[in-house]
Amino acid sequence: MKDKIGRIFLGMGIGLLLLLCTGTMKRDIAKTDFFVGKYCGVVLFEQDDVTIQCHKSCIRVVKIGNKVSFYFRHNIPTLAEIELVQEDGGPMINRDAIETNFIRLNHAKLEVLFTIGAKSYTVYARSE
Secondary structure (H helix, E strand, C coil), rough: CCCHHHHHHHHHHHHHHHHHHHHCCCCCCCCCCCEEEEEEEEEEEEEECCCEEEEEEEEEEEEEEEEEEECCCCCCCEEEEEEEEEECHHHHHHHEEEEEEEEEECCCCCEEEEEEEEEEEEEEEECC
């Protein structure tokens, strides 16, 4: 009997945890002041004569207010405190974006085609 009750509570706990996790994954990033997420996909970094290309890499995304930082693996430098804004309910995008230089972020995917100084980042990743 104790074993059955324990299993019931364990099942309810796991169900509640899944419900909470799923709810936070679908929330609108633009409407929260704090967000931490993990996106995995293709990453290309170029600087001078250095090229780092990863077909399966993960990026940690941290948003505090309107500033977002992107932490890469494989010795790729961090993109820190980039200001993103949301327009017309779409994905968040960097304030000075143009077709050939942008960062686009929503709860499902991260797209980067961005150059800052001599550093060039290209990313297409999905949320995990």
